[in-house]
Amino acid sequence: TFHNSVCTQKVLITLREKNLNYEEKQINLFAAEQFDPEYLKLNPKGVVPTLIHNGRAITESTLICEYIDEVWQNNGLVPEDPFLKTRMREFSKIVDEGIFEATRELSFSAMFRKRMRDMPENQRRKRIDNVGDPNKRARLLSTFELGVDSPYVFEAIGNWEKAFKHINGSLEKFEGKWLLGQKFTLADINLAPFLWRMEFLNLIDLWMENYPKVQAWWNLLKTKPSAVEAIPNGLNSEDLKNMDEQGSLIRKTVKQKLEQYLTALPH
Numbered sequence: 001t002f003h004n005s006v007c008t009q010k011v012l013i014t015l016r017e018k019n020l021n022y023e024e025k026q027i028n029l030f031a032a033e034q035f036d037p038e039y040l041k042l043n044p045k046g047v048v049p050t051l052i053h054n055g056r057a058i059t060e061s062t063l064i065c066e067y068i069d070e071v072w073q074n075n076g077l078v079p080e081d082p083f084l085k086t087r088m089r090e091f092s093k094i095v096d097e098g099i100f101e102a103t104r105e106l107s108f109s110a111m112f113r114k115r116m117r118d119m120p121e122n123q124r125r126k127r128i129d130n131v132g133d134p135n136k137r138a139r140l141l142s143t144f145e146l147g148v149d150s151p152y153v154f155e156a157i158g159n160w161e162k163a164f165k166h167i168n169g170s171l172e173k174f175e176g177k178w179l180l181g182q183k184f185t186l187a188d189i190n191l192a193p194f195l196w197r198m199e200f201l202n203l204i205d206l207w208m209e210n211y212p213k214v215q216a217w218w219n220l221l222k223t224k225p226s227a228v229e230a231i232p233n234g235l236n237s238e239d240l241k242n243m244d245e246q247g248s249l250i251r252k253t254v255k256q257k258l259e260q261y262l263t264a265l266p267h
Contacts, residue, residue, distance in 0.1 A: 001049045002029045004239055006103060007061035008049040009193035012230035014065045014186070018072045030115060062092045065186050077186045084180050087170070091179065091187040095194065099163050102156035103194045105139065106254070109148045110201055111246035116144060148250045148257075157254060158261050160198070164207045164214055167191070171213045177220055184224070192221055196231045200240060201247025206255050 001008040001024050015022055027033045027048050034046040042057040043050040051058040051067070058064050069077045079085045108116075142150040170179045170187075179187040195218060198204040208215050221227060232240075 001025070002027055002034075004235060005029075005048050006193040006197055007047070007100070009196075009231050009234070010061045010190055011049050011051065011064050011068070012234070013189045013192060013224075013226045014068050014077065016226035016229055017075055017077060017184075017189070018068060019074075020068070020072060062096055062190065065189065069186065077184070077189065079180060079183070079185060084185075087180055088185050088187045091166075091170075092190050094163055094166060095190045098159040099191070099194050101139070101152075102159040102163075103197050105143050105150065105152050105156040106201065106203065106247075106250075107197060107243075108140070108143045109150065109153050110250050111242055113144055113147055114246065148253045153254075154257050154261065157257050160207055161258065161261060163191075164211050167214050167217070168211045171217055177217070179217070188221060189227075192224075192227050193231055195221075196227075197243075200235075200243040202244050202251055203247055203254055206251070206258055 001011075003026060027039060029048070033039065034043075034048060039050075040046055042052070043059045045059065047059075049059075049061055049064065051064045053067075053071070058067050066078065079088055139150075139152045142152050147153075167179065174181040176182045178184050179191075195204060198207075204218075208218065
């Protein structure tokens with residue numbers, strides 16, 4: 001894991017919900033430790049988290065969470081009803097196919113871009129050269145060079161708006177306190193770290209003010225002990241200060257681009 005990895009935070013909430021003991025090994029992403037040959041044997045993509053259980057490596061945080069729920073069946077986090085299970089996985093797809101990148105682009109343009117600029121040239125080049133996926137590399141270079149003016153950031157803003165609409169629609173449909181009704185599931189867990197990151201960046205209210213049902217769900221989620229322990233309690237004061245300061249620097253531009261996106265939508 002890396003201590004401020006949103007994908008790891010999903011797994012940590014799940015582990016806590018199951019009341020499981022585990023050990024953590026930190027992988028310093030800024031020192032490019034994820035590209036160490038020994039780590040790549042466990043996780044060929046060179047990302048975190050990786051779960052090692054019974055000597056076997058499980059990768060991809062969404063799959064890790066489902067694996068944990070299936071192996072340790074107390075306090076089930078996956079609905080038994082096939083329709084609700086499908087809806088849960090729909091939220092997983094929203095995260096994996098849109099919100100993960102959206103949060104990464106906003107986080108990078110706000111704070112990690114500055115850290116990358118401050119790296120020694122050889123370390124920065126190593127980080128860029130080790131990005132094997134062409135699309136991921138293009139996004140990294142674009143946000144590094146253009147910051148919040150990158151077209152990928154505009155796409156990220158639009159993906160967050162779509163996600164808030166979907167969350168709101170699910171809360172209206174199932175009329176419960178959680179996304180799929182009265183039971184806390186992986187649907188809630190999968191989204192929690194990403195919304196918290198947006199809150200840490202002082203950006204979440206730009207969307208939240210238009211969705212009061214989502215605000216009520218979010219307020220409840222922030223009282224969930226497993227989530228509180230895994231996310232805000234797992235970060236240090238410097239992390240929180242940096243995210244707030246750097247996110248606040250792009251807040252005005254993000255708000256303008258969100259308004260631009262909403263104006264362009266058909267009415």
